[in-house]
Each structure stands twice: as structure tokens, then as C-alpha cells.
Amino acid sequence: MGVLAPLLAPAANRSCKRDGSPVKALLIGALVVGLLCCAIVTLAPSGSLMPSNRVRLHLNLGTNKNVEGNEQQVKGKAEALDTALQDQAHLPATDADSQQATAAAVLATSSGDADQNSHKEEAKAAGKQEVAAEQQQPGAEEQQQEEQQDGGKANNQEEEQRDGAEEAEQQGGAEEQLVPTPAAPTAAEEQEEQQEEKEDAAGEQGGLFDGSASQDVSEARGLEFAQRVKDCDNSGQFSCLNRQNNWKLGTSGGQRQFRFPHFYIAGFQKCATTSLFHHLIHHPQVQEPSIKEPEFFTKACSYNAMRCITSQQRGYMRDVLNFRRIQQANFTKAAFEGSTHYGLEGRWLAMQLREHFPWIKIVLTMREPISQAISMVNHMLERHGAARDCYDRKKGLVFECINEDLDYESRYAKSVRPWVKHIPREQLHVLQYENLTSDANMAPALRDLKSFLEIDPLLPSDDLGLKNFRHQRGGEHSDGWPMSRSQYESLVEKARRNAEEIVELVRAQGYADADAWMANWEAAWKMNLKRCQPGPEGECLVILT
Numbered sequence: 199m200g201v202l203a204p205l206l207a208p209a210a211n212r213s214c215k216r217d218g219s220p221v222k223a224l225l226i227g228a229l230v231v232g233l234l235c236c237a238i239v240t241l242a243p244s245g246s247l248m249p250s251n252r253v254r255l256h257l258n259l260g261t262n263k264n265v266e267g268n269e270q271q272v273k274g275k276a277e278a279l280d281t282a283l284q285d286q287a288h289l290p291a292t293d294a295d296s297q298q299a300t301a302a303a304v305l306a307t308s309s310g311d312a313d314q315n316s317h318k319e320e321a322k323a324a325g326k327q328e329v330a331a332e333q334q335q336p337g338a339e340e341q342q343q344e345e346q347q348d349g350g351k352a353n354n355q356e357e358e359q360r361d362g363a364e365e366a367e368q369q370g371g372a373e374e375q376l377v378p379t380p381a382a383p384t385a386a387e388e389q390e391e392q393q394e395e396k397e398d399a400a401g402e403q404g405g406l407f408d409g410s411a412s413q414d415v416s417e418a419r420g421l422e423f424a425q426r427v428k429d430c431d432n433s434g435q436f437s438c439l440n441r442q443n444n445w446k447l448g449t450s451g452g453q454r455q456f457r458f459p460h461f462y463i464a465g466f467q468k469c470a471t472t473s474l475f476h477h478l479i480h481h482p483q484v485q486e487p488s489i490k491e492p493e494f495f496t497k498a499c500s501y502n503a504m505r506c507i508t509s510q511q512r513g514y515m516r517d518v519l520n521f522r523r524i525q526q527a528n529f530t531k532a533a534f535e536g537s538t539h540y541g542l543e544g545r546w547l548a549m550q551l552r553e554h555f556p557w558i559k560i561v562l563t564m565r566e567p568i569s570q571a572i573s574m575v576n577h578m579l580e581r582h583g584a585a586r587d588c589y590d591r592k593k594g595l596v597f598e599c600i601n602e603d604l605d606y607e608s609r610y611a612k613s614v615r616p617w618v619k620h621i622p623r624e625q626l627h628v629l630q631y632e633n634l635t636s637d638a639n640m641a642p643a644l645r646d647l648k649s650f651l652e653i654d655p656l657l658p659s660d661d662l663g664l665k666n667f668r669h670q671r672g673g674e675h676s677d678g679w680p681m682s683r684s685q686y687e688s689l690v691e692k693a694r695r696n697a698e699e700i701v702e703l704v705r706a707q708g709y710a711d712a713d714a715w716m717a718n719w720e721a722a723w724k725m726n727l728k729r730c731q732p733g734p735e736g737e738c739l740v741i742l743t
């Protein structure tokens with residue numbers, strides 16, 4: 199208030215100069231200052247208002263700078279992307295080919311690398327460097343998190359205004375409730391209320407709509423939900439999608455609705471994710487994304503989902519997740535994608551996804567670590583002819599590579615912990631590859647997964663299918679990958695330590711039967727050791743699970 203006094207005093211002085219009384223001028227000035235103080239104290243609803251406004255201002259300044267720097271960084275990509283999207287806007291939404299091409303364009307803008315797995319390898323190297331950097335700079339992660347939060351809180355001014363309007367609306371609503379005590383509800387009203395509560399519970403639990411008397415309300419709610427989320431196509435921002443969390447889902451044509459996007463298959467590589475993807479896209483309640491592994495958050499957003507500019511967010515919604523088709527279906531189809539590299543990036547991605555899409559469901563599958571690592575090495579050889587230095591191509595020796603990988607990707611617990619930390623228990627589904635792919639357990643594992651996803655567990659079938667398999671299943675290494683017994687034993691020792699970590703997590707969270715999980719992997723190791731020649735140098739031909 200002291201700041202205002204010098205500003206007001208000359209004005210008061212000017213007006214009082216007319217009757218020539220400087221004392222009067224001072225008195226009037228003081229009176230005005232006092233009145234203004236009172237007015238501000240009265241109008242502020244609580245003492246906390248001022249500090250929180252200051253915080254908000256600080257955030258805006260910080261994030262504008264952040265967004266600006268970021269916009270510059272990705273400007274070139276964004277322009278190319280915008281052109282692609284403008285072209286896309288003229289195409290019919292049902293043109294799958296062009297959608298796929300645009301989806302590829304969305305991602306290609308951030309990397310000239312069209313190959314997902316060589317990207318994964320690069321990312322892996324980057325990940326290793328990042329881990330080293332993290333170790334050198336304790337506290338860097340927290341700082342990054344703060345920056346991310348800043349970035350997420352100020353996508354643009356328009357959003358803030360809308361938030362403000364919504365808050366005002368909510369406050370208005372709250373005030374209305376304070377006005378005169380309502381008359382006791384009639385029996386009919388009570389019945390209606392109970393019905394709504396029942397529907398809410400059913401809606402939260404998911405499952406197909408049962409066609410009971412509540413249909414009208416659910417359909418009306420479904421219409422409202424669809425209408426509100428539809429508008430996000432124009433805004434093209436995750437923050438718009440995020441607001442849907444405030445609205446209830448309903449039904450459309452008797453089918454339950456899903457929030458957009460509904461789930462991600464986030465990992466891990468070589469754990470049957472492609473088969474899962476294909477199984478799910480044949481489900482009538484699931485919408486196929488335009489490409490299998492968009493790696494959007496890791497690729498297009500340069501390892502920071504908060505740094506994705508609006509055109510990238512819009513491109514992802516429309517061209518990768520097929521927003522318009524889902525909208526045409528009034529959100530009765532679940533949007534998803536499967537980027538296996540996400541699983542490794544939980545330390546930053548889990549929290550960001552949760553912030554963007556608080557309802558998101560995450561699926562992770564894990565395979566016996568030595569098999570997973572060999573399958574990955576083989577994938578690079580087979581698909582890309584790319585042999586890592588650790589691989590002895592001539593003799594087909596893979597030991598060194600697997601030994602390295604067991605400290606990285608195949609050490610699942612390290613990657614899974616952040617997902618457990620940030621994604622609520624009921625939104626994270628953890629599967630064991632050996633369980634999912636076994637004849638005996640495939641059907642129940644698939645049904646469990648689909649119940650978790652709140653889609654009909656019996657559709658499209660109980661068969662996972664077999665996609666993306668290594669040719670060596672019947673070829674070069676079909677009799678096993680060569681190494682010595684002592685080498686395999688040392689790998690098993692490492693893999694067992696890793697397994698114990700992940701099994702402990704599985705047990706603590708109750709994701710699956712932890713004992714059966716461990717027994718499956720122990721059985722694989724035992725089977726391979728049994729096939730090894732005697733003595734430390736005896737040859738082992740390692741068969742994958």
C-alpha cells in the first residue's frame with residue numbers, strides 16, 4: 199500500500215489546491231489510501247490469495263521462458279509438422295493410409311531415423327549417459343521435475359483463463375448450495391439419486407452397459423462427455439484432454455465410454471508386445487493407432503512430454519491415436535498405443551503421463567531376462583544386420599552383450615519402480631511373458647488383462663497369436679545360443695538377483711503370483727543348465743523362453 203501513497207498524494211493535492219488548503223489535501227490523500235486498504239482486505243477471500251497469486255505469476259514467467267526456448271528449439275520441426283497437419287486436415291478422417299503417413303511425419307519431424315529399434319539403441323546409450331550424469335549431479339532430477347511442472351502449468355494464457363472461468367463456475371456452484379435449505383427430497387427424487395449413484399459405480403467399474411432403466415441418464419451423460427472432449431480436437435492440447443477428468447463417463451448406443459487416451463502398452467521390448475498389440479486391435483472396443491511404436495513421448499518430445507508444443511500434441515491425438523474416429527464412435531472405443539521404450543523411461547515419463555492423463559492405464563510385460571536380452575541382440579542382427587561390439591559374429595557368441603544388458607534393460611525392477619510409484623495400483627498391469635505365452639495360462643492371462651482394460655474379456659479370442667518372432671526359432675540358433683557353462687552360470691546368477699528384485703515388487707503390490715513368477719524363470723534356467731556339457735568350459739546351447 200505504501201507504494202500507492204506517492205501516486206495518490208499528487209492527485210489529492212491537485213484537487214485541494216483549488217481551495218488552497220495543503221493540510222486538507224494531505225488528509226484527503228491519507229483517507230483515500232486508507233479506504234483502498236480496507237477495500238482490498240475486504241475483497242480478498244483469504245490471506246492465502248496474495249501469496250498464491252505471486253506463485254502463479256512466478257510460474258508464468260518461468261514457463262513462458264521455458265516454452266519460448268523450447269519453441270525455438272523445435273520451430274523447424276513444428277513448421278514441417280504444421281504443413282503436414284494442414285494437408286491432413288483436408289483429407290477424409292477414414293483414410294487410413296494417409297493417416298499413417300501423417301503419423302509417421304509427426305514422428306519423423308523429430309528424428310531422421312525411421313527405424314524404431316536403432317532409435318531404441320541410441321536411446322539406450324543416451325539413457326546410460328543420463329544415468330551417469332544423474333549420478334554425478336544429485337538433485338538434478340528434482341530440478342528437472344520442477345521445470346517440468348512449471349512447463350505443464352502454463353501451456354498458454356487462454357488455458358489459464360478457461361481454468362479461471364471453470365474455477366469461478368465451481369465457486370458459483372458451491373455458493374448456490376449455501377442458499378436456502380432445500381426441502382426434503384421426495385421419494386421419487388431419492389430413487390433417482392440412488393439410480394445415479396448406482397450408475398456412477400457401474401461406470402467406474404466399467405464393463406458393457408447392461409441396458410437397464412438407467413440408460414437415459416447414461417446416454418445423456420455420454421453425450422455430454424463426448425461433446426466436451428470433442429472440443430479438444432480444436433484446441434489440440436493435452437491440457438484440454440486433461441479437463442475431461444472432471445466429467446463423468448456415460449454410454450453411447452448402450453456402449454460404455456473411455457477417456458482419451460485409455461491405455462498404453464509401455465514395455466518391455468521383446469516381451470510379446472507386438473502380439474499383444476495385434477490381439478487388442480481386433481477387439482471391437484479398441485481403436486487401432488496408426489503405427490505400432492510411435493515412441494511419441496521419447497521421440498517427438500525429446501525425452502520430455504512437457505516440451506511437446508501444441509502442433510505436436512495435436513498431431514499425436516489426431517494422426518497417431520486417431521482422435522476423430524474415436525470421436526465418431528462417441529468415445530466408445532479405447533485409444534491406445536504401444537511404445538515399448540516408454541517402459542525404460544519411467545523415471546521421468548511415469549510422473550508426466552500421470553499429470554497429463556491421470557486416468558491412464560499402463561501395461562508392462564516382462565520376460566526371463568537372459569532370453570529377453572538374447573532376443574534383442576538377435577533382433578538387431580536379423581532386422582538391421584547390426585552387431586554390437588560385444589557380439590562375436592563369427593562364432594555367434596552373445597555372452598558379453600547379455601552380461602551388459604543384465605545391468606540395464608533386463609534389470610526390470612529399476613525401470614518398473616517409478617511406474618509403481620507414480621501410477622496407482624489399479625492403473626498398472628504387470629504381465630509375465632512366460633505366463634502369457636504358455637498354452638495353459640494364455641487365456642486367463644488375456645482375460646485378466648482385458649478386464650483390467652475394462653473391455654469385454656472374451657473378445658476377440660483367447661489366443662494371443664504370434665507376431666514379430668525371430669527366424670532363428672527354426673534357423674541358425676534353433677538349437678540354442680552357444681556359451682560355456684561357467685558363462686551361463688554367471689548370467690543366471692545375475693539374472694536371479696534381478697529377478698528377485700522384480701518379484702519382490704510384484705509380491706508387494708500384488709500384481710501377480712510372485713512365487714509362480716519366480717518358478718517360471720527358475721525352470722528356464724534349470725532346463726538350460728541341464729543341457730550344458732559338464733565342467734566349467736562345457737558348452738551350453740541356450741534356448742530362449
Ligand SMILES: Nc1ncnc2c1ncn2[C@@H]1O[C@H](COP(=O)(O)OS(=O)(=O)O)[C@@H](OP(=O)(O)O)[C@H]1O
Nearest residue numbers: 467468469470471472473573635663664666667668
Ligand atoms: N504367442 C507367443 N508365444 C511365444 N512368444 C511370442 C508370442 N508372441 C510373441 N512372442 C515373442 O515375443 C518376441 C517379440 O516381442 P515384441 O513384439 O515385444 O518385440 S519388439 O520389442 O516389439 O520388437 C519374439 O521373441 P523371439 O522370437 O525370441 O525374438 C516373439 O517370438
